[in-house]
Amino acid sequence: MVNITINNKKMSVEEGLTILEAAKKHNILIPNFCYMEGVHELGACRICVVEVEGAKTLMASCVTTLKEGMVVHTNSARARKARKVLYELMLSDHPKECLGCARNQQCELQKLGEMIQIKDFRFEGDKSKHFIDDTSPSIVRDTAKCILCRRCVTVCNEIQGVGVLNPQKRGFETEIGPGDLPLDSASCAFCGQCTTVCPVAALNEKDSTKAVWDALLDPSKVVLVQTAPAIRAALGEEFGYEPGTLVTGKMASALKEIGFDYVFDTNFTADLTIMEEGSEFLERVKSFFYKKNLLLPEFLKKVKIHYEGKHPTLPMITSCSPGWIKYVEHYYPDLLVHLSTCKSPHMMLGALCKSYFAERQGIDPKDMFVVSIMPCTAKKFEITRPEMINDELPNVDAVLTTRELARLIKDAGVDFKNLADGQFDNPLGLSSGAADIFGTTGGVMEAAIRTVYEIITGREIPFDNLHVTPIVGLETVKTADLLIEDAKKEWDFLNGVTVKVAVTSGLKGAAKLLEEIKQGKSEYHFIEVMGCPGGCISGGGQPRPVDNEIRQKRVAAIYQEDEGKTLRKSHENPDVAKLYEEFLEKPLGHKSHEYLHTYYTKRKKY
Ligand code: SF4
Ligand code: SF4
Ligand code: SF4
Ligand code: FES
Numbered sequence: 149m150v151n152i153t154i155n156n157k158k159m160s161v162e163e164g165l166t167i168l169e170a171a172k173k174h175n176i177l178i179p180n181f182c183y184m185e186g187v188h189e190l191g192a193c194r195i196c197v198v199e200v201e202g203a204k205t206l207m208a209s210c211v212t213t214l215k216e217g218m219v220v221h222t223n224s225a226r227a228r229k230a231r232k233v234l235y236e237l238m239l240s241d242h243p244k245e246c247l248g249c250a251r252n253q254q255c256e257l258q259k260l261g262e263m264i265q266i267k268d269f270r271f272e273g274d275k276s277k278h279f280i281d282d283t284s285p286s287i288v289r290d291t292a293k294c295i296l297c298r299r300c301v302t303v304c305n306e307i308q309g310v311g312v313l314n315p316q317k318r319g320f321e322t323e324i325g326p327g328d329l330p331l332d333s334a335s336c337a338f339c340g341q342c343t344t345v346c347p348v349a350a351l352n353e354k355d356s357t358k359a360v361w362d363a364l365l366d367p368s369k370v371v372l373v374q375t376a377p378a379i380r381a382a383l384g385e386e387f388g389y390e391p392g393t394l395v396t397g398k399m400a401s402a403l404k405e406i407g408f409d410y411v412f413d414t415n416f417t418a419d420l421t422i423m424e425e426g427s428e429f430l431e432r433v434k435s436f437f438y439k440k441n442l443l444l445p446e447f448l449k450k451v452k453i454h455y456e457g458k459h460p461t462l463p464m465i466t467s468c469s470p471g472w473i474k475y476v477e478h479y480y481p482d483l484l485v486h487l488s489t490c491k492s493p494h495m496m497l498g499a500l501c502k503s504y505f506a507e508r509q510g511i512d513p514k515d516m517f518v519v520s521i522m523p524c525t526a527k528k529f530e531i532t533r534p535e536m537i538n539d540e541l542p543n544v545d546a547v548l549t550t551r552e553l554a555r556l557i558k559d560a561g562v563d564f565k566n567l568a569d570g571q572f573d574n575p576l577g578l579s580s581g582a583a584d585i586f587g588t589t590g591g592v593m594e595a596a597i598r599t600v601y602e603i604i605t606g607r608e609i610p611f612d613n614l615h616v617t618p619i620v621g622l623e624t625v626k627t628a629d630l631l632i633e634d635a636k637k638e639w640d641f642l643n644g645v646t647v648k649v650a651v652t653s654g655l656k657g658a659a660k661l662l663e664e665i666k667q668g669k670s671e672y673h674f675i676e677v678m679g680c681p682g683g684c685i686s687g688g689g690q691p692r693p694v695d696n697e698i699r700q701k702r703v704a705a706i707y708q709e710d711e712g713k714t715l716r717k718s719h720e721n722p723d724v725a726k727l728y729e730e731f732l733e734k735p736l737g738h739k740s741h742e743y744l745h746t747y748y749t750k751r752k753k754y
Contacts, residue, residue, distance in 0.1 A: 153219045167209035167220055168196055178222050179231065179260050181297040181347055183210040185695065187306055193297050195234050195260070199224040206230055235264050241273025243292050249349050254692065256347035257295060274320070281325070283332035285532050286354055286525040286688075287340060294324055294350035300342035307681060309656035310475065312336045324350075335478040335753045337655060339471035339679045340525030340549075340688015353525045353689055356546045357556050363517035363545070364407045371517045372505075373408040374497050374576075375399060377415050378523040378587030378684035379550050381705035385691040385698075386554030387564045392701030394709055397569025403521075404570055406560045410505075413572040414520070415579030417493040417500070418586040418595070420727070421468065422718035424744055425490045426600045427735035429464050429674055436462050436673075437641060461485045463650075463665065463672040466592050468492045471526035471679030471688070473748065475655050480662045481750035486675075489745040491543075493586065494520040494527065495536050497576060498543035499743040504731045505576060513541055520547045523587070523687030526679065535746050549689025578723040581614075581710030588703045589653035589683035590619040590626060593676040597630065597649070599719045604632060604639045614716055615707070622682050622699055624657040625650060627672070649674045654681035 149160045154171055161170040166189075171178050182193040191211035198209045201219040206227055209220075221227065238257065246252050278292035296315075301324060304313040312334045316323045326334035343351045363369045384395040403411045467473060467488040476484060491499070498520065502513035520527060524547075530536065531544045548556065557564055571577070582598050585591030594616045601609045609630075611617055618628040627650045632642040650672045652658050658677045664670040680687045685702035686694045715721060732739045 150214055150216045150218075152214050152217070155220070155222055161214060163214075165214055167198055167200075167207070167212050167214060167218075170214055171209065171220075171222060176222060177263075178209050179263065180210055181256065181295060182299065184299055184302060184345065187302055190298065193234070193295070195231060195238075197227055197230050197234075198222045199227045232264055232266060235260060236266060236269055236271055237273075238295050239269055240271035241275050241278070241292070242295070243275075243278075249293075250352050250355065251293075251349035255349065277323075281330050282354065283330035284336065284338060284354065284529070285332075286338035286528040287331060287336070287343060288352050288354050289325065289331060290350050290352070291323060291325070292350075293348045295348055296322055296324060297347060298324065299345040299347070300324060300351055303341045303345050307654055307656060308337070308339060308341055309654075309659050310335070310337055310339075313342060329754060333754065335751070337471040337475040337478075337679060338526040338529045338688075339475075339655065341680060343525060343688055344686070344690065344692055344694050353549045353552065354528060355552065356528065356548055357552050357559070359546045360519055360548060360556065361559075363519070366517075368515060369517045370409050370511050370515055371407070371519065372410040372412060372501050373403050373519045373521060374412040374414045374494055375403070375521040376494060376523055376587065376684060377418060377584055377591075377706065378687060378690070378702070379521050379553070380709065381587060381685060381702040382523065382690045383550050383554060386551065387557075390701070391698040392705040394705050395564075396709065397571070398564060398567045400572055401567040401570030402557050402562050402564055405562045405567070406556060408519070410501075410573045411570075412497060412501070412576040413579055414494045414497055415583035415586070416576045416721075416723065417496040418583035418592075419580050419718035419721040419724050420496055420744070421490055421493050421586075421592075422582060422595050422599050423724060423728075423735045424496075424740055425466065425488050426596050426603070426718075428488055428490065429596065429600060430603065431736065432462055432464050433642070433647075433673065437645065463670055463675045464488055465675045465677055467746075468586065468592060469524075469526070469677060469679040469684075470530035471524065472655065472658060472677045474526060474529065474751075475658065475679065476662070477749055477751040478753050479659070480666065483662055483665055484748045484750065486665060487748060489747065491536070491744055491746045492527070492530065494522060494547075495530065495543045495746075496744045498531075498536075498545075499538050500576060500727070500731075502541055502543065503538065503743055504727065507731075508575075513539065516541075517545045518543070520544050521550065521553045522547050523550050523684045523690045524680070525549060525688040527689075533746075538743055550687075550691060551689055554691070575723050575726065578721060579715075580718050580721050581713040581716035582718045583721075584709040584713070585706055587684045587706045589622065589678050590616070590651045590676065591683065591706065592678075593619055593628075593649055593651050593674065595718055596674070596676075597628075598717045601630060602717070602719070604635050604642060606636050607634075613711065619649070619651045619676075620707075622653075622696060622703070624654060624681075625652045625660060627651070647674070648672045649676070651676040653678040653683045655679055
């Protein structure tokens with residue numbers, strides 16, 4: 149411990165802390181922009197400067213480590229003056245249009261303005277080169293709003309390992325962007341992680357609320373909405389609830405109040421995904437371990453991509469996360485054979501709305517408008533993929549992020565906090581606890597294992613409370629081994645086989661596992677990849693800010709939702725069974741192939 153004084157307050161703090169970290173622990177606010185705990189400590193923006201007694205110059209508090217006896221003043225006249233000048237410079241070429249800005253009241257620069265209180269700005273910067281890049285279906289870049297903090301550069305390079313955003317040019321000319329390319333032409337995964345760290349409105353999701361309002365206000369449209377598993381654990385933060393507060397019931401009520409005709413749950417098709425993906429995995433396993441390539445269902449034979457090799461490929465890798473899919477398409481196109489052919493759960497639900505549900509209700513699917521509320525910006529791109537069309541209609545018409553849903557609720561004048569709990573509509577609304585955990589890293593794998601293990605052995609998985617504990621948590625790569633013993637007769641060739649699974653979240657972790665596959669060194673049979681660190685609970689469209697403490701709280705909420713249910717396994721969902729009975733017939737059957745499975749595209753890396 150070291151003894152220090154900050155703002156005349158004596159305190160003992162752990163050795164090795166920076167001034168900023170110690171101040172934070174003692175609730176002393178020091179403004180900061182370029183700092184990101186543990187990942188991005190450049191000391192570049194200087195907005196966090198403080199006065200240290202005995203030091204000749206002001207010190208950047210985010211990179212200055214505390215020493216015994218240090219006396220710090222965060223609000224000395226010198227520090228305040230320097231901060232004001234920096235703030236004025238930042239605003240010299242910044243559009244002062246807060247009222248109409250997507251980040252209004254959620255902007256770190258605006259908050260600093262409240263603190264600093266400048267009325268007259270002395271500097272006028274060059275605004276001539278500013279532009280808006282809205283070429284991507286997922287993300288909009290507004291260079292006029294950028295304050296060059298470089299958080300996005302760090303996230304894109306260090307956390308995601310994609311490296312699309314980088315500083316261009318030098319000095320006053322500096323810009324952050326994907327070089328000369330518009331974002332849509334760069335090899336961007338559209339994961340949106342850069343939008344979650346950007347302190348201002350320079351990087352944002354592409355707004356789709358107008359399209360949704362237009363549909364809601366069109367009397368000829370039947371507007372259906374679905375919500376992803378991770379929304380319920382984070383939406384509350386936009387309304388002042390503590391991170392990790394579940395707002396499932398209020399969310400369903402809010403959507404009805406806004407005017408959606410049917411409120412469905414993507415969790416229903418998360419259960420369906422387990423039926424399809426679990427069956428696909430079992431077929432691949434059967435073929436791999438037993439009679440190579442002989443026992444394949446017809447539809448897998450038709451999916452050409454699986455036949456570039458001699459037999460369906462292991463490890464099989466999950467395909468729910470569209471940012472991850474786009475990343476593999478650009479960076480590892482030769483490994484696309486490893487991806488499950490399952491569409492992501494919301495695309496499955498969209499396809500079912502416009503087929504099964506439309507038929508059942510006697511609605512012309514052309515009159516339907518399907519909206520997905522997703523934690524993800526890449527889903528906005530996913531719905532534009534030409535293969536996500538059935539019967540000449542797009543499976544899903546619009547995607548709103550959690551942040552956009554909050555805006556929609558506020559815009560509709562719904563008093564969210566005082567809503568009574570509502571329910572999802574049927575028949576696409578009932579889900580198991582296994583579906584709930586799709587929202588967190590490890591969840592899809594655990595849900596699959598709960599079902600697949602039981603199909604093979606006839607017994608529940610041998611883990612406490614159905615949780616595959618080695619793959620629970622926020623580590624970048626997690627693994628688990630499952631020894632198969634006393635398998636059912638059909639599966640007895642697996643007795644003695646240890647099924648090895650791996651789970652990763654964030655594209656950097658995915659690259660590590662893909663490199664192993666590429667080099668023929670992967671020992672896994674099944675891999676779960678989610679494109680965002682921590683999984684969908686911290687997807688690119690989730691409320692800001694996000695740090696590991698917030699991630700943990702959202703994860704805990706997701707497991708709480710699972711444990712609160714009596715129905716905990718996807719194969720026990722009675723409405724999924726009914727869907728097979730009434731429409732799909734069987735997992736991996738002809739209709740499943742048509743509505744629930746897809747293919748991938750090799751893309752170039754730029
Ligand atoms: S980014 Fe922030 S400061 Fe800039 S216009 Fe938007 S709300 Fe205002
Ligand atoms: S969306 Fe993801 S891949 Fe694209 S620039 Fe942002 S962080 Fe990088
Ligand atoms: S785009 Fe946002 S995160 Fe990136 S440098 Fe600019 S202000 Fe910072
Ligand atoms: S936050 Fe410390 S220098 Fe930017």
